[in-house]
Amino acid sequence: MLMKAVFRSKDLRRQLIRYAISGGGLTLFYSAIYWIAAVPVGINPLIANCIAFAVTVVLGFVVHSRWSFAGHGRRDRPVRSSLIFLLVNLAGFALNSFWVWAIAVYWSLSPSLPLLPIIFITPWVSFYLNRRWTFGD
Template sequence: MKIMDGLRAPSARHRALFWQIVRYGVTGVAVTAVQAVIYWILATHADFHVQTANLCGYLVAVCVGYLLHGQFTFRGHGGRDRPAARGFRFVTVSLVSLGLNAVWVWLCVTVAGWPTWSPIPAMFFVTPAIVFVLNRQWVFR
């Protein structure tokens, strides 16, 4: 008698997607941490405007993210031809990320008057989920 009657073993495609999500999580935490730390330090301790601090964190994170996601997260996924087109798509998606994070900063800090750290949870959980789908389906396809 099979222990898992009626259940099929995951396909190679599902296993590959699972490990890609794991790699995205590891890389994404690192990239998001870089962005969030730069944002928080500049907004809180260097007296930068919160949106300027967010932009500075973004600029560093987008460079780090392109390298790490391309070489680690999405390795073996999709073609690697046309690097200029892929780079353009990556920057476009990262601008979506910047926009989302700017919304979190605006809503939390400017509108609600919460502390400068308050948008960081949305930066860690909501933005990366959206960006993963866009990266997988469009950038690194």
């Protein structure tokens, strides 16, 4: 269903491209902070995840509101958009925390392995939620 909408909507295609660039960059930045804190520095992976989230959430709002989702939805309720963005990002944080907990803590695997779902799954969940609720109509 999403693929049909992508091919029909020029605006959605542009958003996906902008989100892939900006969201990809933010995800790599988040991942680098997490990895540096968890692997070479040796901080508990769940704490490293918290640090990465805290560093990137504000930057993410600026980038996504001004570029990724530019021209989409209403902009007359900035406080509402900011709060919803925070809730969506907290959902992404919870999802990333689940990956970190399940893979690095529960299964005691390498703290680098949660980066796979953090990079390839969470951003698309966040895209959908941000497009639908944060920057939607």
